[in-house]
Amino acid sequence: MASFTVLRLKSTDLELIENQLRAKTSQLPSLFLDAPVLIDVAPLADEVAALPLSDLARLVRACQMIPVAVAHLPDGLRPAAVEAGMGIWRGPIQARVRAGAEPASIPSIPSISSVPPIPSHETTPAPQLSAAHGGPVVVTTPVRGGQVIHAHNNDLVVLAPVNPGAQVIADGHLHVYAPMRGRGVAGAKGLPGARIFCQKLEAELLAISGAYVMADEIPPAMRGRAVQVYLENGECRLQPL
Amino acid sequence: MDSVSSTKEATVSNASKVVVVTSGKGGVGKTTTSANIATGIALQGKKVVAIDFDVGLRNLDLVMGCERRVVYDFVNVIRNEAKLNQALIRDKRVETLYVLPASQTRDKDALDAEGVGRVINELKEQGFDYIICDSPAGIEKGAQMAMYFADEAIVVTNPEVSSVRDSDRVLGLLAAKTSRAETNSAAIRTHLLLTRYSPAMVKKGEMLSVGDVLELLGIPLLGVIPESKAVLQSSNKGTPAILDETTDVAQAYLDVVFRYLGEERQHRFIEDQKRGFFGRLFG
Numbered sequence: 381m382a383s384f385t386v387l388r389l390k391s392t393d394l395e396l397i398e399n400q401l402r403a404k405t406s407q408l409p410s411l412f413l414d415a416p417v418l419i420d421v422a423p424l425a426d427e428v429a430a431l432p433l434s435d436l437a438r439l440v441r442a443c444q445m446i447p448v449a450v451a452h453l454p455d456g457l458r459p460a461a462v463e464a465g466m467g468i469w470r471g472p473i474q475a476r477v478r479a480g481a482e483p484a485s486i487p488s489i490p491s492i493s494s495v496p497p498i499p500s501h502e503t504t505p506a507p508q509l510s511a512a513h514g515g516p517v518v519v520t521t522p523v524r525g526g527q528v529i530h531a532h533n534n535d536l537v538v539l540a541p542v543n544p545g546a547q548v549i550a551d552g553h554l555h556v557y558a559p560m561r562g563r564g565v566a567g568a569k570g571l572p573g574a575r576i577f578c579q580k581l582e583a584e585l586l587a588i589s590g591a592y593v594m595a596d597e598i599p600p601a602m603r604g605r606a607v608q609v610y611l612e613n614g615e616c617r618l619q620p621l
Numbered sequence: 622m623d624s625v626s627s628t629k630e631a632t633v634s635n636a637s638k639v640v641v642v643t644s645g646k647g648g649v650g651k652t653t654t655s656a657n658i659a660t661g662i663a664l665q666g667k668k669v670v671a672i673d674f675d676v677g678l679r680n681l682d683l684v685m686g687c688e689r690r691v692v693y694d695f696v697n698v699i700r701n702e703a704k705l706n707q708a709l710i711r712d713k714r715v716e717t718l719y720v721l722p723a724s725q726t727r728d729k730d731a732l733d734a735e736g737v738g739r740v741i742n743e744l745k746e747q748g749f750d751y752i753i754c755d756s757p758a759g760i761e762k763g764a765q766m767a768m769y770f771a772d773e774a775i776v777v778t779n780p781e782v783s784s785v786r787d788s789d790r791v792l793g794l795l796a797a798k799t800s801r802a803e804t805n806s807a808a809i810r811t812h813l814l815l816t817r818y819s820p821a822m823v824k825k826g827e828m829l830s831v832g833d834v835l836e837l838l839g840i841p842l843l844g845v846i847p848e849s850k851a852v853l854q855s856s857n858k859g860t861p862a863i864l865d866e867t868t869d870v871a872q873a874y875l876d877v878v879f880r881y882l883g884e885e886r887q888h889r890f891i892e893d894q895k896r897g898f899f900g901r902l903f904g
Binding site for chain 1: 786789790792793794796797837839
């Protein structure tokens with residue numbers, strides 16, 4: 381089983397795509413770094429003929445992601461995709477679009493959404509997931525600025541301060557029993573039921589399964605308190621503990 | 622008598638300590654601190670060498686007033702172009718103090734772990750008690766080489782947000798990208814040295830307090846050096862400030878040296894008035 385990041389194109393304007401892609405990835409660079417990307421051109425319909433596939437592939441690589449394959453591509457464009465180093469995706473895409481990711485009122489934008497696990501036997505470069513939940517990862521030393529700790533397929537329990545500029549990422553729940561001053565992610569591979577628990581919330585950013593709140597959006601009343609964060613209607617909700 | 626002294630010498634050389642003076646941010650006082658601590662420890666009779674890792678810039682020899690006696694440098698020794706003893710400069714004021722200057726004509730790529738390790742080992746064999754590595758600013762190769770072989774680190778920080786953040790970053794590297802970290806040995810002992818501190822500005826809320834800095838960095842405080850003109854004057858003269866005991870900077874660095882060598886000394890220069898700062902700090 382593997383999960384993919386899907387880049388769903390609604391425009392052939394490379395500049396627009398690049399701007400939005402960079403804006404998106406800059407929010408959580410470590411999540412998107414070297415991520416395999418599936419490009420879905422379905423929304424483009426006939427416009428797809430105007431899409432410069434090799435330039436697009438170069439653009440995605442420039443954003444430090446790996447374009448793996450194109451989905452819903454007309455047969456006539458297949459050689460161009462292969463030429464650009466991408467495969468042709470014929471499997472199903474059960475997109476679970478995160479709420480708010482695609483504002484209906486603004487057409488013609490590319491959007492990124494997480495796709496739930498799909499059978500991996502048809503694809504090659506997929507993120508390596510170990511089969512079982514191996515129990516939580518426990519960190520007992522301070523997580524300093526610039527450090528990234530990712531608990532793959534696991535909960536992450538941090539018993540020391542997470543400082544500004546540090547990132548702590550869990551595919552399951554994230555617990556920080558000390559001041560949380562950095563960036564925290566729970567459900568990093570798309571698990572909407574994941575939660576974040578902080579003993580002292582001073583975070584720069586908190587994200588669950590793709591939805592996030594930035595420092596500016598955290599109500600002052602929550603700052604410095606013990607708080608849990610969970611998803612409700614696709615948005616992060618903060619609640620004092 | 623003979624056997625006693627030789628035993629002592631053996632113990633000393635086994636216990637030689639590699640200390641990196643680092644910070645991340647530039648201009649916070651790494652070189653000043655390296656010069657003063659090296660001089661201060663040497664004044665206690667220990668054999669000390671200060672190595673300038675700022676290859677390409679060369680500052681330490683100026684601050685220590687030996688720039689006119691530089692013939693060979695650290696990079697020459699690493700590249701086997703000179704013997705260690707040809708590059709080591711003995712201080713004219715303190716007998717047991719030496720400087721290993723940086724090269725001004727090379728860049729940081731001239732440093733490699735193998736060569737740096739060889740030089741440090743040779744210094745240990747020569748019986749140096751303390752090997753003080755003056756790190757360049759930043760977190761690139763020069764800084765990483767300076768910290769790689771360290772047993773202890775003195776993290777120099779100004780009471781200012783960006784400096785504190787950079788120090789935090791460097792503490793992360795000390796815990797991950799050093800020989801001790803890579804061989805799973807005991808972690809590097811880290812000490813915080815807060816420099817350019819002005820209690821009056823802290824009082825007015827214009828500067829981070831000692832408490833603010835300690836809260837974020839969470840490592841033991843080695844000392845606080847007050848902001849002072851004496852630092853600039855002593856750098857320009859090439860005489861480490863610690864040699865003129867009348868200044869507050871010298872007093873502060875002397876405290877740091879004695880504290881570092883294991884003596885208990887109360888912290889000074891934290892408040893305008895000398896009253897119960899401990900109460901305010903930890904109370």
